Amino acid sequence: MSVPTQTVDKRVERSKAKVLAETYRQLVQSGIAGVSVDEVSRISGISKTTIYRHWPSRSALLIDACSRLGGTPVAPDTGSLRGDARALLSHLAHQLRTANWASVYPSIIDAAERDAELSTMQAALHKTFMAPFEAIIERAKAKGEVPRDHVTNDVVALLVGPFFFRRWFAKEGMDDCFIDAVVEAALR
Amino acid sequence: MSVPTQTVDKRVERSKAKVLAETYRQLVQSGIAGVSVDEVSRISGISKTTIYRHWPSRSALLIDACSRLGGTPVAPDTGSLRGDARALLSHLAHQLRTANWASVYPSIIDAAERDAELSTMQAALHKTFMAPFEAIIERAKAKGEVPRDHVTNDVVALLVGPFFFRRWFAKEGMDDCFIDAVVEAALR
DNA sequence: ACGAAACAGTACGGCACCGTACCGTTCTAT
DNA sequence: ATAGAACGGTACGGTGCCGTACTGTTTCGT
Numbered sequence: 001m002s003v004p005t006q007t008v009d010k011r012v013e014r015s016k017a018k019v020l021a022e023t024y025r026q027l028v029q030s031g032i033a034g035v036s037v038d039e040v041s042r043i044s045g046i047s048k049t050t051i052y053r054h055w056p057s058r059s060a061l062l063i064d065a066c067s068r069l070g071g072t073p074v075a076p077d078t079g080s081l082r083g084d085a086r087a088l089l090s091h092l093a094h095q096l097r098t099a100n101w102a103s104v105y106p107s108i109i110d111a112a113e114r115d116a117e118l119s120t121m122q123a124a125l126h127k128t129f130m131a132p133f134e135a136i137i138e139r140a141k142a143k144g145e146v147p148r149d150h151v152t153n154d155v156v157a158l159l160v161g162p163f164f165f166r167r168w169f170a171k172e173g174m175d176d177c178f179i180d181a182v183v184e185a186a187l188r
Numbered sequence: 189m190s191v192p193t194q195t196v197d198k199r200v201e202r203s204k205a206k207v208l209a210e211t212y213r214q215l216v217q218s219g220i221a222g223v224s225v226d227e228v229s230r231i232s233g234i235s236k237t238t239i240y241r242h243w244p245s246r247s248a249l250l251i252d253a254c255s256r257l258g259g260t261p262v263a264p265d266t267g268s269l270r271g272d273a274r275a276l277l278s279h280l281a282h283q284l285r286t287a288n289w290a291s292v293y294p295s296i297i298d299a300a301e302r303d304a305e306l307s308t309m310q311a312a313l314h315k316t317f318m319a320p321f322e323a324i325i326e327r328a329k330a331k332g333e334v335p336r337d338h339v340t341n342d343v344v345a346l347l348v349g350p351f352f353f354r355r356w357f358a359k360e361g362m363d364d365c366f367i368d369a370v371v372e373a374a375l376r
Numbered sequence: 377a378c379g380a381a382a383c384a385g386t387a388c389g390g391c392a393c394c395g396t397a398c399c400g401t402t403c404t405a406t
Numbered sequence: 407a408t409a410g411a412a413c414g415g416t417a418c419g420g421t422g423c424c425g426t427a428c429t430g431t432t433t434c435g436t
Binding site: 377381400405 | 408409410411412413414415416417418419420421422423424425426427428429431432433434436
């Protein structure tokens with residue numbers, strides 16, 4: 001009665017976890033280009049031989065580590081679209097200020113510009129990040145709160161775009177006043 | 189009657205131009221991490237010795253090359269704020285599709301996240317890029333087309349953010365319909 | 377208890393890169 | 407014309423990195 005196709009060996013899980021944790025740390029600290037297998041091995045205490053036993057290449061390790069950036073998305077339900085949007089954007093603003101992935105994401109975006117595998121990974125990550133926004137808009141459409149001829153992805157861009165812009169390009173803050181301005185503009 | 193503090197030697201100007209051109213080419217093709225002094229030397233035909241005679245380090249060369257990304261900004265004057273915004277955004281959408289800097293900019297954004305010098309360079313570049321948008325908004329404020337209590341930078345974020353979002357994050361197109369949606373939302 | 381699998385340690389080979397030193401040649405400014 | 411600057415070519419030292427081979431040890435599953 002063995003577990004079918006899963007990795008069950010405790011040693012494997014422990015090694016993998018340690019390697020991924022250290023890879024993640026270097027990823028956040030130095031970006032994709034700053035992750036080195038030698039250093040991951042040195043600091044995590046897992047020998048390089050073992051690392052290459054679990055991942056075929058540095059690239060595979062990076063993609064594996066990046067894929068774990070997305071947290072479980074939460075879709076609020078305050079009753080009104082504006083309330084939901086404000087909640088989501090407030091959370092997003094806080095994440096952009098504090099969360100680890102905020103400093104890694106530009107690295108991924110840059111790499112996705114030239115690497116096909118990372119590009120598909122980024123697409124999946126993006127989909128995960130945007131899912132809650134799509135959800136509240138679709139729900140509002142069903143309730144008639146948003147005209148059906150509004151393209152969902154356009155509304156998402158109107159809501160999220162300004163925040164990404166502020167965090168990574170303009171490097172300005174995002175206070176409640178800004179959140180309100182974005183919500184009012186996008187959900188006019 | 190010598191030129192005061194300028195570099196006048198034709199050889200110097202020629203070498204510098206060749207090196208910068210090749211650096212720019214590699215920058216566009218492979219991003220910041222993909223620029224190597226050895227390869228710039230090999231392809232441009234300018235010896236490495238000469239390169240290091242003009243720039244103290246690879247980093248200095250990169251910053252010099254990146255600084256030249258910004259084109260001369262054009263501020264349209266169609267008579268109405270909406271017209272100006274549509275013109276600027278249409279031009280921006282086209283640039284994001286075709287211009288060279290569109291593929292380099294994520295590299296700069298990523299590097300600016302961790303390198304102080306590149307960060308100030310990016311800030312200057314950003315200011316240059318956003319200047320036309322600020323100009324048309326300030327002008328509209330003066331004409332009473334936009335309430336004075338609207339923060340200019342907020343409006344810029346509402347206008348430009350969605351386009352950057354589409355180009356680099358969502359990787360979707362930006363047609364005229366999208367442009368109109370953004371303009372109507374931001375300048376409500 | 378025992379066979380098999382995972383592990384650490386180490387040492388490589390190969391590559392790409394940065395930055396410098398040296399030397400002989402070419403070109404510019406005056 | 408000539409001094410001096412800029413240049414090309416080459417070679418080198420040092421570093422960091424990726425991925426592999428080999429050897430012995432530990433640990434898991436049964």
